[in-house]
Amino acid sequence: MTAITLRLKGCRKAFADGTVAVQNLDLTIEGGETLAILGPSGCGKTTTLRLIAGLERPDVGQVFFGDTDVTRLPIERRDVGMVFQNYALFPNLDVAGNIVYGLKVRGIAPAERNKRCDELLELVGLPHHGQRSIHELSGGQRQRVALARALAPRPKVLLLDEPLAALDAQLRERLRSELDQLLRGLGITSVFVTHDQGEAMALGDRILVMEQGRIAQLASPREIYQQPANAFVAGFVGNLNAFSVIDRTAHGLKVCGGELPWHEPQLPATVYCRPEHLQVMESEGHLHGHLVAQFFQGAQSRLLVDVGGPQPLLVDSRDNLLHAVGAPIALAIAPHTLFTLHA
Ligand SMILES: Nc1ncnc2c1ncn2[C@@H]1O[C@H](COP(=O)(O)OP(=O)(O)O)[C@@H](O)[C@H]1O
Ligand SMILES: [Mg+2]
Structure with missing residues (x-):
């Protein structure tokens, strides 16, 4: 499977109260690339991710997956996997139940479901944890399950919204490097939202720095740090x-x-x-x-x-x-x- 290119063309999203969350967003994410979206709280990171996912529809502009205009397609027809900050697992299902949930919905046979579940548990470092209850898991383990669940239907695009933000510093750093290896290994097109510059630097092939719904700079981590486009970017990605x-x-x-x-x-x-x-x-x-x-x-x-x-x-x-x-x-x-x- 070749990885898919994502494109946002002139996207704008305002909410009913008049808040303009995203404006004039032109963005291409290459196939297999991990893009980190970095910026302060409220700058429009989650809205951008939700536009890509199909959880929001732009007021103006289009979203493309490859050559296909998906602007009007809902999330279930876009082939995306999502991981959120707060796990969002089903507490009444065990680990395996959570992971195969999306496969069941898609009508995939039990034997195939179980095989894929075991592979994914292995991939996220939780082999033999399928029968565990969600309550028995630590925060880091829950996030691994959330990741396995997002990957189970083999999505074309993986979207992660501050997935490590709720974890303590040490665990966050370990999961960060595991996630980095995993994304590189899968070669899947992914978008990673964070307000943590270290995370964006470590995980992003490129970083999109957002300020008030607009692109402040889109470049490699090195370039963002060494040749910041303006004072906002420079101040956000380190001391000055x-x-x-x-x-x-x-x-x-x-x-x-x-x-x-x-x-x-x-x-x-x-x-x-x-x-x-x-x-x-x-x-x-x-x-x-x-x-x-x-x-x-x-x-x-x-x-x-x-x-x-x-x-x-x-x-x-x-x-x-x-x-x-x-x-x-x-x-x-x-x-x-x-x-x-x-x-
Ligand atoms: N459903 C909504 N209704 C009204 N305003 C919203 C809604 N979602 C987000 N916003 C506003 O849009 C702006 C961008 O929000 P968001 O994309 O969540 O930012 P971030 O993820 O960078 O913190 C903020 O001002 C936020 O308050
Ligand atoms: Mg957010």
Whole structure:
């Protein structure tokens, strides 16, 4: 089976109270791709997913599965599997009952149902759990069952709406990497909604960052992080230091606390860098200030350094040297790690 391409064309969705949840959405998801939709609460992620699923119909625009216009088809005729944040399993059915539910509805014979159920239990790491009651399962196990149930009818498209959000941090990370392997192994076209940037980076072949119902940026995780399209994207996918430019100098830009290396022809009003790109130096650096606070984080330390600007700079340092509060700190930066942003 070749994986199917999804396409949203000029989709808009407003609700009865006038809320415009999604507007002007043009989007192609390639066959076999995992697209992560990332954004703050209320930006339109779930609505986008529901438009793809057929749980909502766009006011304007079309949805295509391959070359087929499915805009008017309900969910049961779209061949999609869905996994939600809150499991949504049938509590009165056992694990196997939940997994084969969709197969029963489709009239698939018991022998075939049971075979597929065993395969899926194996796939999601719950072999021999078919007879368990849903109440006996942990949150992580329930989400595995929900995933197996969604995959049972062999859908063309898998849609996941914050499936890991209700799990604790450690389990979330483990399930995330299992899910990543599973999606890659299946080669199924999938859309994964999350408000967690780490999850989007880890799972998405590409990330769609949404802001107020629109696409803020659609690109690879690397590009989103290293070349954010605007300040919203940059701030959402990591921490940012902003430098207001006071003046141009012979070799750079005069900013609070020193001079940044800058060889570009344009003179920006503000330049930015990520905390891990500021390097703590012995004595000489581009910027000079003093330590406000230091937080030990295991593999690295987060330093807050006051260089006289409106906010202390965030510095992620891997050397883990302990500095005294108030101690002078010199910072260096490589010119290529500085970037500018559109508003
Ligand atoms: N059924 C609905 N009726 C009215 N407003 C809705 C409905 N569903 C979603 N919304 C609104 O649409 C916007 C987008 O919601 P949603 O797609 O659920 O965002 P997200 O999943 O990113 O949190 C929000 O302002 C939300 O309040
Ligand atoms: Mg949502």
